Amino acid sequence: MSIDLKTIKHIAKLSRISIDDKKAKELEKDLNSIFEFIEALNKVDTKKVDPLTSIAETSLKLRGDEVKTKNIREQILKNSPDENKDFFVVPKVVE
Amino acid sequence: MSDIINLTLSALIDKIKKKELSSQEITNAFIARAEKSKDLNTYITTDFENAIEKAKKFDEKGNFDYKLPGVPLAIKDLFCTNNLKTTAGSKILSNFIPSYESTVTQHLWDEGAILLGKLNCDEFAMGSSNETSFFGNVESPVGKKVVPGGSSGGSASALAAKLTPATIGTDTGGSIRQPASFTGTVGLKPTYGSCSRYGIVAFASSLDQAGPMTQDVSDAALMLDVISKYDIKDSTSVNFKRGDYFKSLSSNIKGKKIGIPNEYRVDGMPKEIESLWQDGITLLKNLGAKIIDISLPHTNYALPAYYIVAPAEASSNLARYDGVKYGYRSEGENLISMYENTRSEGFGDEVKRRIMIGTYVLSSGYYDAYYLKAQKIRRLIKNDFDEAYKSVDAILTPSTPSSAFKIGDKTDDPVSMYLNDIFTVPVNLSGLPAISIPAGKDKNNYPLGLQLIGKAFEEQNLLNISYSMEKELSFKNNLQDWWIK
Numbered sequence: 001m002s003i004d005l006k007t008i009k010h011i012a013k014l015s016r017i018s019i020d021d022k023k024a025k026e027l028e029k030d031l032n033s034i035f036e037f038i039e040a041l042n043k044v045d046t047k048k049v050d051p052l053t054s055i056a057e058t059s060l061k062l063r064g065d066e067v068k069t070k071n072i073r074e075q076i077l078k079n080s081p082d083e084n085k086d087f088f089v090v091p092k093v094v095e
Numbered sequence: 096m097s098d099i100i101n102l103t104l105s106a107l108i109d110k111i112k113k114k115e116l117s118s119q120e121i122t123n124a125f126i127a128r129a130e131k132s133k134d135l136n137t138y139i140t141t142d143f144e145n146a147i148e149k150a151k152k153f154d155e156k157g158n159f160d161y162k163l164p165g166v167p168l169a170i171k172d173l174f175c176t177n178n179l180k181t182t183a184g185s186k187i188l189s190n191f192i193p194s195y196e197s198t199v200t201q202h203l204w205d206e207g208a209i210l211l212g213k214l215n216c217d218e219f220a221m222g223s224s225n226e227t228s229f230f231g232n233v234e235s236p237v238g239k240k241v242v243p244g245g246s247s248g249g250s251a252s253a254l255a256a257k258l259t260p261a262t263i264g265t266d267t268g269g270s271i272r273q274p275a276s277f278t279g280t281v282g283l284k285p286t287y288g289s290c291s292r293y294g295i296v297a298f299a300s301s302l303d304q305a306g307p308m309t310q311d312v313s314d315a316a317l318m319l320d321v322i323s324k325y326d327i328k329d330s331t332s333v334n335f336k337r338g339d340y341f342k343s344l345s346s347n348i349k350g351k352k353i354g355i356p357n358e359y360r361v362d363g364m365p366k367e368i369e370s371l372w373q374d375g376i377t378l379l380k381n382l383g384a385k386i387i388d389i390s391l392p393h394t395n396y397a398l399p400a401y402y403i404v405a406p407a408e409a410s411s412n413l414a415r416y417d418g419v420k421y422g423y424r425s426e427g428e429n430l431i432s433m434y435e436n437t438r439s440e441g442f443g444d445e446v447k448r449r450i451m452i453g454t455y456v457l458s459s460g461y462y463d464a465y466y467l468k469a470q471k472i473r474r475l476i477k478n479d480f481d482e483a484y485k486s487v488d489a490i491l492t493p494s495t496p497s498s499a500f501k502i503g504d505k506t507d508d509p510v511s512m513y514l515n516d517i518f519t520v521p522v523n524l525s526g527l528p529a530i531s532i533p534a535g536k537d538k539n540n541y542p543l544g545l546q547l548i549g550k551a552f553e554e555q556n557l558l559n560i561s562y563s564m565e566k567e568l569s570f571k572n573n574l575q576d577w578w579i580k
Contacts, residue, residue: 046471055287
């Protein structure tokens with residue numbers, strides 16, 4: 001199989017990465033060569049194999065739902081790309 | 096001063112404890128050398144002024160019982176450090192200053208170590224040559240315009256060039272062991288779940304693991320003692336009984352059974368590496384180990400499975416970089432175009448490729464064909480190891496299928512770059528511990544490494560076998576300091 005330009009643009013959209021036509025063509029070439037390499041997996045019969053989802057196959061440990069850190073609003077907001085000191089600010093979403 | 100930089104970590108600690116050297120003398124020596132080694136481009140961020148201040152404090156009233164008393168260390172810029180820029184080698188995090196500390200680095204400071212600064216790495220640890228970093232290529236001290244390997248390339252280069260007495264890296268598909276092999280240093284990837292992932296910039300969560308990079312095996316054991324601890328903050332941290340790795344080091348490996356996997360004899364592998372491996376086998380025999388031929392039949396499928404699993408997890412982990420809460424932001428007419436422009440400008444080519452691969456294999460209609468298939472292959476690869484470990488204690492392989500290459504040699508062809516990790520990736524997929532130790536050199540005088548793969552949670556065994564080999568190999572890098580200005 002091969003991945004066409006239309007699919008590349010669709011994946012870029014899903015990935016929230018803007019790409020121009022030149023970049024899309026580059027990615028088409030790269031991804032197709034990578035997937036050609038990945039297709040080797042089809043040679044293996046895995047019908048009776050259970051997927052391995054995690055190496056540490058233990059159940060997740062529970063912990064109490066407790067507040068450990070308080071009053072860190074300033075710390076959290078200090079890396080915000082917007083200068084607003086009270087909120088995270090994004091471009092207007094509702095008209 | 097040249098004496099200081101040539102000492103191993105354990106020798107430095109010994110001298111500090113005996114008060115033959117002060118923390119300030121040592122810290123100043125490594126800083127002075129780093130100032131003269133800027134051409135290697137190992138550092139992304141230095142914290143030298145604070146380091147000198149901390150060394151002074153340590154000398155005044157430090158605790159000499161600590162495991163790393165007043166020892167300066169530079170670390171990979173993938174570990175979050177409180178109040179010090181942490182970039183993961185990416186433009187998208189180029190202005191990010193964490194307000195918390197990674198668990199693993201916190202363990203270092205709790206044992207008296209002093210942070211020198213943050214070392215270059217491939218962007219989000221995606222790369223095998225340190226050529227995907229937003230902050231530029233790193234040169235290896237083993238040769239001009241030679242890559243140090245990746246993704247912990249800055250760490251390997253800084254360690255080999257003696258800019259830090261030891262360091263820590265992270266290993267998702269070989270990112271500790273491959274650069275260690277390329278630079279003539281020791282790199283240990285512990286068992287998945289040994290060292291906390293809390294505060295490490297995530298790449299592929301089911302594979303990522305932090306570990307020591309050191310001048311010798313003893314130093315690796317010492318560092319592992321400090322960083323391998325159970326952590327409630329990492330849901331995959333495993334609460335097993337850790338060893339007293341440094342104290343328990345032993346070079347008696349009589350009767351140990353070492354497996355040699357036939358599948359690691361790959362086409363086109365240089366003769367030098369084949370003979371390095373053969374010499375390793377002979378050495379183990381001479382040390383009293385039993386050599387057993389084994390088969391890991393699904394080895395060839397590890398790399399293609401990895402290039403589904405790792406990008407899939409990366410595409411999810413990297414969804415958080417959207418220009419809203421931290422990091423780089425680009426402008427856009429609306430929210431969506433702000434996201435798209437931010438990610439397009441903030442991520443480099445390799446990271447974009449992997450996000451796209453991951454998004455594709457997880458997208459509607461393809462999940463079963465790719466992601467589920469890869470997880471099944473992953474099971475088969477782990478089963479191969481489980482089967483082999485019924486008859487052997489550890490496995491010996493080459494660390495990499497080639498020695499270090501020149502900057503730019505493999506950047507045009509992603510697949511040829513990926514093939515670098517052919518011997519290291521199966522270990523991450525199976526969650527096992529493995530170590531790369533320097534074992535020889537090729538015709539260009541570039542180092543070559545041997546890899547020992549162990550059973551899960553049996554790091555001590557792995558350390559002992561490599562410790563006994565190291566004594567006999569007596570490898571020396573003999574670098575000529577050509578980069579010093």
